[in-house]
Amino acid sequence: MKASVGGYARATDLRHALDLLAASDGMGRVLAGGQSLIAALNMRLSSGDLLIDINSIDALKGVSLDGNRLRIGALTRHAEIANDPLVAQHAPLLRKATDLIAHAAIRNRGTIGGALAHADPAAEFPACILALDATIHVEGPDGPRDIPASDFFVDVFVTTINDGEILTAISLPMAEAEERQVIHELARRSGDYALAGVCLVRRAAGHRIVCISVGPRPELATAAMARLDAGDTDGAVAALRDALDPPSDTQATAAYRRHLVGVLLHRAIADLNGETA
Missing domain, CATH: 3.30.43.10 (Uridine Diphospho-n-acetylenolpyruvylglucosamine Reductase, domain 2)
Known part of the structure; x- marks a missing residue:
């Protein structure tokens, strides 16, 4: 067709x-x-x-430092994010996520701005930018507007970008000296959308947990974060499973996805601590 x-x-x-x-x-x-x-x-x-x-607009491309924040242009390709030294240093979660995104042909053409604007809850970048507490920058007829990642995603394929606006960039705080960022997911085949996934960030202020492919939009798992901040790994896993209402489809049942996120959180915590799950 x-x-x-x-x-x-x-x-x-x-x-x-x-x-x-x-x-x-x-x-x-x-x-x-x-x-x-x-x-x-x-x-x-x-x-x-x-x-x-918009592919000819150079102002929407590339990675740079803007004060104490990392700024990524909306037209920056997945493959460019994978190879950028600033991303590797200041937002390693995004670097790790690129290894999980589809295949080389997709990574060579796909853009981070497009991935966020599309807002597929099974995609990696939306969950990552929420876990990293990023800000999405858009511009429209009334000028520029900054949207916290926590306010950006509304539903499946729905965001708070208004009609007439274009996503121009993403900015996020640079990783702290002792910060750790990990992502774990499970797919049936390499390059497939994940059946479930977990992004985990540990900062001085505490942990940030966001799941992939278990709901209509990425959300902070606040109850699990609180348990993990208190050092209760099993309690964090239980709180995460209790908070989720994942969909059932031809790829996995809701119960299986709920089980998977617990397993993946255990693995992410072990990875964060330099252990083997």
């Missing part, structure tokens, strides 16, 4: 992209890596859209 689109326009800069989006009468679709959008168009899940290609 071939895609049905209403047109194509290549934006020369962010202002041009916003103008094209505003003039599209609600039918504009921002094209970054296209790994999800083109698939949806080919399956006719979306049709008649004006594709606004």
Whole structure:
């Protein structure tokens, strides 16, 4: 099946992209890596859209330090995140996550901004940026807007990006000297979406736990975090399982996913402590 689109326009800069989006009468679709959008168009899940290609906007690319924060442009490819020394030093969780994302062809084209805007709860980057307490930067007709990761994800494929806005960058605090960041997930085959996954960050202020593929959106597992802060590993695992209401589908039952996250949290904690689970 071939895609049905209403047109194509290549934006020369962010202002041009916003103008094209505003003039599209609600039918504009921002094209970054296209790994999800083109698939949806080919399956006719979306049709008649004006594709606004932002790939030529250099201001949306790359990784840099901005004061005491790491800033990642929305058009930064997964493969670039995997190889960037600043990411490896200041946000190793993102570096580790790239090894779990699909296959090389996807990683070479997919962008971190596209992954976050798509908001697939089975994807790694949404959970990672919440675990890292990141801020998502968007720009629209009314100017720039900063959205905490905790407020960004609403539901499956739904975020708080408004009509006419474009995700421009992500920023996050640089890793502390003793900070540890790990990610563990289980998939049926390498490159498949995870049946379940866990992101775990340990900072001076405490632990941050976010699960993958067990709900409609990534959320902080606050009860489990409190138990782990108190040094109660088994209590953290029990609290995490109790808090979840995962879906059942053709890949796994809810009960199996709930069991998996407990196993994965145990492994993540052992990894965090330099042990073997």
